Amino acid sequence: MHAIEIHQPGGPEALVECERPRPVPGPGEVLIKVAASGVNRPDVFQRQGKYPPPPGASDLPGLEVAGTLVDGDFDSANPFGLKAGDAVCALLAGGGYAEYAVAPLGQCLPVPKGLSLVEAASLPENHFTVWSNVFDRGQLGHGEGGADETLLVQGGSSGIGVTAIQIAHALGHRVFATAGSDDKCRACEALGATAINYRTQDFVAEVKRLTDGRGVDVVLDMVAGDYVPRELEAMAEGGRLVIIATLGGTEVQFNAGALMRRRHTITGSTLRNRPVAFKAAIARQLHDVVWPLIERGAIRPVIHQVFPAEQATQAHALMESSQHIGKIVLAWEG
Known part of the structure; x- marks a missing residue:
């Protein structure tokens, strides 16, 4: 071949x-x-x-x-x-x-x-990844905010980003997404997100403004590095930060006291080396929930x-x- x-x-x-x-x-x-x-x-x-x-x-x-x-x-x-x-x-x-x-x-x-x-x-790659991280690990819709929980997607115009925006939006969640140009922001908005141009806007301030100071319940992060402490600031109490890539670096510093007081969770995962049974379970969830959408x-x-x-x-x-x-x-x- x-x-x-x-x-x-x-x-x-x-x-x-x-x-x-x-x-x-x-x-x-x-x-x-x-x-x-x-x-x-x-x-x-x-x-x-x-x-x-x-x-x-x-x-x-x-x-x-x-x-x-x-x-x-x-x-x-x-x-x-x-x-x-x-x-x-x-x-x-x-x-x-x-x-x-x-x-x-x-x-x-x-x-x-x-x-x-x-x-x-x-x-497959993006849908398996988004379902596993936003809905299984991040528990969007099942945290302290209930069915009205919100999602912030870093890198909303990427393959992962457009998938996360669409699934969360289709399931009734308010979605915010960062992107690096006005064209990319418009593309995110066409898919159902409120877009934030990270080159011209402070995503923390924008998220706080758009949620009346509450913050978002789940953040899907492909950057890590110095984004992490800022993402914690942008999160609501009981919020979950899910890291799936480290384009901004692997070293992170954050205020552990604030994390405890606001009951934040930081988690993350990789998919490629997980067992077949784990991925097959995600496939069944996608078939039942996402494929009809x-x-x-x-x-x-x-x-x-x-x-x-x-x-x-x-x-x-x-x-x-x-x-x-x-x-x-x-x-x-x-």
């Missing part, structure tokens, strides 16, 4: 075309003929040598794909009744930049009705650009430029 591999750690040019043996599914796994692969920030980190795949995973980058089921173990736990020939999207631990990929059956979801395979390829148009894929797979270097360069709004996808056919 044709694939894109990391020749050696480095810039986008480290991605090179190659031929690899077609992978063989093991127990509980299926083989997917890939139509499209999502591009994500962890792919960039892996290419740079900063985020190695977990033991046993493919060394090829790519954490999400959509395509057609070819073969595999359909007799294991199969809550959606999937079979050969079905169109699916899937979350992977690696191996997505290829014409064929193996995925655990429990991490495969049927393509939502009305979506193309390219659109479906943009869903996608199928009726309350949530829609936001794709900035689709590149032919052989242009993966250009796709990564765009990802690193942060000039995109939403997702970047590689297409393997059509």
Whole structure:
């Protein structure tokens, strides 16, 4: 099969075309003929040598794909009744930049009705991540603020950001989002958020103003570093800060006394190395709650650009430029 591999750690040019043996599914796994692969920030980190795949995973980058089921173990736990020939999207631990990929059956979801395979390829990584962190760890809607709880999304125009805004908004929550340009702010607002341009506005002051001094209940943070103490200031009593990336650095200082007095929680997670059973449970929640919202148009894929797979270097360069709004996808056919 044709694939894109990391020749050696480095810039986008480290991605090179190659031929690899077609992978063989093991127990509980299926083989997917890939139509499209999502591009994500962890792919960039892996290419740079900063985020190695977990033991046993493919060394090829790519954490999400959509395509057609070819073969595999359909007799294991199969809550959606999937079979050969079905169109699916899937979350992977690696191996997505290829014409064929193996995925655990429990991490495969049927393509939502009305979506193309390219659109479906943009869903798994961000939807699994947002559900796990905003709704499971962050407990949006289940804290001291009840059903009226609010969410602040840092980096609202990213793939994660547009997903978090749309799911939370569709479920009835007020959403605030930061972005670095007026165009990106407008894009966030079109998806249901109140946008804050972090280059021209103080997001803490804006959040406090917009919530009449109360603050937000949950913050989804991809920055960390010196953002953390400011995010704690912007949070309501009993608020939860969920950190899923450290683009601003890993070292953090904050006022522990204020955290205790205001009953704040700081948590975080990574998804790639979690067990299949954990990810399969998220898949079932997405299928039950989020997939119907996608199928009726309350949530829609936001794709900035689709590149032919052989242009993966250009796709990564765009990802690193942060000039995109939403997702970047590689297409393997059509």
